[in-house]
Amino acid sequence: MQTPYYLIDKARLLPNLEKIARLRALSGARTLLALKCFATWSVFDLMSEYMDGTTSSSLFEVKLGREKFPGETHAYSVAWADHEIDEVLRQSDKVIFNSIGQLARFEEVSRDHVRGLRVNPGVSTSDFDLADPARPFSRLGEQDPARIEQVADQISGFMFHNNCENADFDRFDAMLTQIEDRFGALIKRMQWISLGGGIHFTGEGYPLDRLAERLKRFAGENGVQVYLEPGEAAITNSTTLEVTVLDTFDTGKNLAIVDSSIEAHMLDLLIYRESAKLEESGDQHWMICGKSCLAGDIFGEFRFPTALKPGDRISIQDAAGYTMVKKNWFNGVQMPAIAIRELDGTTRLVRDFTYADFSAALS
Numbered sequence: 001m002q003t004p005y006y007l008i009d010k011a012r013l014l015p016n017l018e019k020i021a022r023l024r025a026l027s028g029a030r031t032l033l034a035l036k037c038f039a040t041w042s043v044f045d046l047m048s049e050y051m052d053g054t055t056s057s058s059l060f061e062v063k064l065g066r067e068k069f070p071g072e073t074h075a076y077s078v079a080w081a082d083h084e085i086d087e088v089l090r091q092s093d094k095v096i097f098n099s100i101g102q103l104a105r106f107e108e109v110s111r112d113h114v115r116g117l118r119v120n121p122g123v124s125t126s127d128f129d130l131a132d133p134a135r136p137f138s139r140l141g142e143q144d145p146a147r148i149e150q151v152a153d154q155i156s157g158f159m160f161h162n163n164c165e166n167a168d169f170d171r172f173d174a175m176l177t178q179i180e181d182r183f184g185a186l187i188k189r190m191q192w193i194s195l196g197g198g199i200h201f202t203g204e205g206y207p208l209d210r211l212a213e214r215l216k217r218f219a220g221e222n223g224v225q226v227y228l229e230p231g232e233a234a235i236t237n238s239t240t241l242e243v244t245v246l247d248t249f250d251t252g253k254n255l256a257i258v259d260s261s262i263e264a265h266m267l268d269l270l271i272y273r274e275s276a277k278l279e280e281s282g283d284q285h286w287m288i289c290g291k292s293c294l295a296g297d298i299f300g301e302f303r304f305p306t307a308l309k310p311g312d313r314i315s316i317q318d319a320a321g322y323t324m325v326k327k328n329w330f331n332g333v334q335m336p337a338i339a340i341r342e343l344d345g346t347t348r349l350v351r352d353f354t355y356a357d358f359s360a361a362l363s
């Protein structure tokens, strides 16, 4: 198969899904895939056996969820446009408004729909200002219990999303207690509560049983159906970006240029200034660089057992979350194809991209 391509390995996806199903069984929480993290629908048949549906950030994600992922379709967006709302309602099971203003604007047209409101508890676990829903002056959800109280009988649920890459159960537990302290009376009036994504419960050593017990207790004490919206936790470590070395260079460091680009194919790493991940061995140090003309198009520095040369193959790890959804045509670099390794070990190509796709992306 011609590189570059993303390789989704179902055998590496499955352990995450099994943990999700276990959490669901132990806690009673329903789990919805957050499509903004991962929307490669060719594996939705497998994922939907372990998860209850999808949640979204836009009309197009609502439509994709409804079309490709059996189960519930939650429709959330920071703001719906007037011309979108009818289709959003038609294609979803629940609509979650980001503000009281949006709820009021669409109150009449959505009256027969299951409706929720995003609530911003003002605390989060984000280390990045850019991605912190509780950042100062945040637009992500309503914050004032007194204002929310005034519209509480127009809605049946709340969505909180304030965990970000949170692998610490005690921190999750403490923040949920803060949420109950501040919004408890309102939560008790609701039928369902979504606690959003960002809980890294599929990670090695995460106390899944304690999380399940906490969620079950939250649901029982408040009389609500709990939802979780995992993105990264569902697909973490399932996928690689397969690339080939095109050229090598000695600039005082050993450089290898590959047939991919971090700007075009793993943009999230560049935004957060993180290194790509590789399985390393040996003591030869090489900097892996992309082939775009951006000077800082660099995947990172890694160790290899021998000197790299043109034609060598490299697997960049953990290439699913916030990666495939952000790929772009910068520099006209060949878009990676998408391949799936089935549970029986066979690999099949599910999508490749051509010059026609590049040309069609603009006009």
Ligand SMILES: *Cc1c(COP(=O)(O)O)cnc(C)c1O
Residues within 6 Å of the ligand: 034, 036, 037, 055, 076, 161, 163, 164, 165, 196, 197, 198, 199, 229, 230, 231, 232, 233
């Ligand atoms: C981003 C997001 C998610 C998914 O977050 P992960 O960190 O990928 O689990 C879920 N819900 C909402 C509202 C989000 O914005």
